[in-house]
Amino acid sequence: MSSITTSALDTPARRSVERTCDDLAVFALGAVALIAGLTFRDYGLGWDDYTHAEYADLLLRMYASGFGDTAALSFANLYMYGGGFDMAAALLHKVIPLELFETRRLLGAVVGLIGLAITWRLARRVGGPLAGLATLLLLALCPTFYGHMFMNPKDAPFAVSMVILMLGLVRLAEEYPAPSPRTILIVGLGAGLSIGCRILGGLALVYAMVGFVPLLIEEVRNRGAREAVHRLAHVGYMLLPGLVLGYLIMGLIWPWSIMEPGHPFQALTYFSHFFEKPWKEMFDGALVSVPDMPWSYLPTLFALQLPEVLLALLFAGVVGTFLSLSRFDVSARRKTIFLMLTLAASLPLVIAMVKRPALYNGIRHFIFVIPPMAVLAGVSFAWGMNWLTEHHRRWQPAALALFSFGLLLPLSEMIRLHPYEYTHFNHIAGTVRSADNLFMLDYWGLALKQASDGLRDELVERQESPPQGHKWKVAVCGPQRPAQVALGPEFTIGWDSQSADFAMTLGEFYCKGLTAPVLVEIRRDDVVFARVYDIRGSSISTLLEIPPP
Numbered sequence: 311m312s313s314i315t316t317s318a319l320d321t322p323a324r325r326s327v328e329r330t331c332d333d334l335a336v337f338a339l340g341a342v343a344l345i346a347g348l349t350f351r352d353y354g355l356g357w358d359d360y361t362h363a364e365y366a367d368l369l370l371r372m373y374a375s376g377f378g379d380t381a382a383l384s385f386a387n388l389y390m391y392g393g394g395f396d397m398a399a400a401l402l403h404k405v406i407p408l409e410l411f412e413t414r415r416l417l418g419a420v421v422g423l424i425g426l427a428i429t430w431r432l433a434r435r436v437g438g439p440l441a442g443l444a445t446l447l448l449l450a451l452c453p454t455f456y457g458h459m460f461m462n463p464k465d466a467p468f469a470v471s472m473v474i475l476m477l478g479l480v481r482l483a484e485e486y487p488a489p490s491p492r493t494i495l496i497v498g499l500g501a502g503l504s505i506g507c508r509i510l511g512g513l514a515l516v517y518a519m520v521g522f523v524p525l526l527i528e529e530v531r532n533r534g535a536r537e538a539v540h541r542l543a544h545v546g547y548m549l550l551p552g553l554v555l556g557y558l559i560m561g562l563i564w565p566w567s568i569m570e571p572g573h574p575f576q577a578l579t580y581f582s583h584f585f586e587k588p589w590k591e592m593f594d595g596a597l598v599s600v601p602d603m604p605w606s607y608l609p610t611l612f613a614l615q616l617p618e619v620l621l622a623l624l625f626a627g628v629v630g631t632f633l634s635l636s637r638f639d640v641s642a643r644r645k646t647i648f649l650m651l652t653l654a655a656s657l658p659l660v661i662a663m664v665k666r667p668a669l670y671n672g673i674r675h676f677i678f679v680i681p682p683m684a685v686l687a688g689v690s691f692a693w694g695m696n697w698l699t700e701h702h703r704r705w706q707p708a709a710l711a712l713f714s715f716g717l718l719l720p721l722s723e724m725i726r727l728h729p730y731e732y733t734h735f736n737h738i739a740g741t742v743r744s745a746d747n748l749f750m751l752d753y754w755g756l757a758l759k760q761a762s763d764g765l766r767d768e769l770v771e772r773q774e775s776p777p778q779g780h781k782w783k784v785a786v787c788g789p790q791r792p793a794q795v796a797l798g799p800e801f802t803i804g805w806d807s808q809s810a811d812f813a814m815t816l817g818e819f820y821c822k823g824l825t826a827p828v829l830v831e832i833r834r835d836d837v838v839f840a841r842v843y844d845i846r847g848s849s850i851s852t853l854l855e856i857p858p859p
Contacts, residue, residue: 331439335430335446342426342450346419346460352729353415353460354759355792361386362463363410366396372565383566390577392506394563395421395467411795415460422459425470426450429681432477435484436647437689440696444713445688448620451720454673455680457732461756462674468507469678475500475514476654476682479521482549483646486525487541489548498552502559506567509577510678513658521650524635528642584668591670592819595748603669608659611673611749614739616680619716620687627686628652630693654682671753674732727834730756746837750818755788757832757840761814762796764830765842776800776811785810785845787821787853807850813843815853822855824848 368382383389395417403413429449434442449455459466478497482489489497504511529538561568567577590597593607613621631648634640658679662669669675691713698706723741724731733752735745742751769775769782776782781800785807786793793814794803807813812829815821817838830842 328439331443332434335434335439335443338443338446338450339423339427339430343419343423346423349729350415350419350460351412352760353418354729354756355411355789355795356461356754356756357789357792358463358754359411359414359461360791360795361388362393362396363400363414365389365393366400369393369397369565370400383569387580389566390580391464391508392560392564392567394503394506395463397563399463414463418460418462418466421467421470422456425459425466425473425681428470428473428477429684432473432480432681433685433688435477435480436651436685437692441685441689441692443688444691445684447717448617448623448687449681449684451717451724452617452620452680452684453720453724453727453731453734454615455677456724457730457734458674458677460729461732461754462677464508465674465677468504468511469681471500471503471507472511472514472654472678473681475504475511476517476650478552479514479518479650480647482518482545483522483525483643483650486522486643487545489545494549494552495555496552497549498555499559500556501553502556503563505556505574506560506563509574509581510658512574512578514654516657517650517653520653521646524642524645524649582667588668589670591753592748592750597819600670601668603666605663605666607669608662608673608676612659612676614735614745614749615673616683616736617716617720618736618738619713619719620684622716623687623690624655624683626694627690628656630690631686648686651682651686655679655686672750723835729760730834730839732756733834733839742835742837746817751837752816752818752839755792755816757816758786758788758793758814759796760832761830761840761842762793764832765812765814766797768829768842782812783810785813785850785853787813787815788818788840805853807845807853811844811846813845813850813853814840815843816840820855822853824850824853826850 365382365385365388368379368385371379372382382393399410399414399417402417403410406413406416408416426446426449430442430446433445437445455466455469474496478493478500481493482497485493501511501514504514526538526542529541533541557568567574584601588599588601590599592598593603594610598604616624631652634648635645656679658676662676695706695709698709719737720734723734723736727734727742730752732754733742735742735749739745745751765784781802783806784793784797784801784803785805786803790803790805794801797803804810813824813826815824817832817840824841824843824845826843826845826848828841829844830840831838832840
């Protein structure tokens with residue numbers, strides 16, 4: 311991989327290709343921004359949205375009271391997470407004419423676009439303009455990442471924060487042992503934002519400690535152990551202002567973390583053990599308690615949910631990284647950079663496979679490994695195209711066509727699934743049609759928004775009104791508060807199906823299929839995501855399906 315940026319002469323034709331790649335990347339970012347701006351309202355609320363909005367109000371109230379009101383520091387378990395995204399959304403809501411949860415969707419899109427842009431710049435720095443463009447396209451057309459950036463208030467901002475930190479670490483490796491002020495700023499910003507989002511951001515320290523080994527070995531060989539240690543200490547000293555900045559940022563968005571020095575470690579201990587009452591989720595056709603998920607949970611879901619082209623190029627990138635470690639024609643800096651990227655893309659998964667913590671909600675907690683995966687894949691594609699330029703130029707059009715076809719596969723699925731892109735399963739899995747009976751799809755209940763809109767439209771079309779002095783009663787199998795927000799004040803919701811007028815159910819295994827008239831049905835790719843039933847006059851004891859043992 312070392313020949314990516316040096317394999318060809320700096321000719322006018324090459325410079326023209328590089329400018330074209332950069333122009334196409336800017337165009338792609340603009341296209342994603344336009345599409346996001348037109349569609350962000352389509353995304354529903356997840357299980358956690360309402361609670362996160364409450365957390366934001368408590369945090370802002372705490373700051374407004376000069377820390378007189380500290381209810382935020384003991385709210386649910388969210389005080390062990392940062393609230394930067396939530397506070398930003400609450401503040402933005404005060405200045406733009408959008409409803410609160412629409413504002414949260416819009417801000418999610420903005421944060422996701424920032425993540426795409428940073429990942430593009432990271433890949434471009436590592437592998438050149440073609441690698442940057444390929445990486446951007448791979449990440450933008452990764453349905454899992456794209457879908458989560460709109461509606462995931464914890465994991466998507468964390469993923470963006472981690473890629474900012476990774477950009478800082480790559481710059482640090484390139485500039486070692488004299489990091490520029492900009493690099494110091496980026497490292498501090500990324501560290502503060504990532505750890506301020508989730509304590510798991512501390513993994514970046516492991517990436518750096520292991521990743522810098524090749525560079526430090528070269529330092530010892532060329533300059534001796536004493537001088538190598540001196541230069542390393544000098545770098546640590548130069549990073550201090552950035553780390554102080556990071557600590558301040560962490561404290562701003564995660565105030566509980568700095569109330570006592572040991573609080574971050576308490577959060578790490580807390581999240582290393584399952585902290586809720588266990589429940590069961592569908593995995594590979596079986597109901598499994600979330601603390602007992604097999605080691606294969608994450609590798610299986612990543613293999614079945616990431617686009618095929620990303621998986622293939624990622625494999626090539628990881629293999630290339632390990633092969634480069636033993637090559638003398640690859641510089642120590644390049645080895646360090648690729649080793650850090652490979653660790654960022656794989657180490658969290660390996661740790662989870664070994665430690666086997668409670669796993670649930672698919673791969674949403676591990677969205678942060680997808681950007682470095684995309685970088686490795688994009689750099690691998692650029693390396694392959696450069697190799698073909700030198701050895702088999704006539705095969706380049708075929709390789710480009712194959713890459714384009716690989717991108718069209720997830721794009722077509724994203725169009726069909728919208729706004730439920732996060733439920734995507736690739737063609738290896740047989741798409742969501744085959745995955746529906748084996749895995750959970752809409753585990754966050756986003757389809758209840760569209761089902762609610764459909765119910766309201768259906769009642770208007772039928773010119774039906776609730777009885778005098780009453781509201782329509784809707785029994786909901788799924789997240790209750792998001793359903794209430796989506797339905798509005800004309801409805802009351804709950805679990806009681808015996809006194810309800812309508813039943814709204816997700817298409818997941820735990821919601822019963824009812825023998826009642828269907829008013830609304832939300833489908834994607836022949837898979838039912840949600841239904842609304844007219845249960846007036848029916849006798850339905852429960853909406854929950856009790857699976858057979």
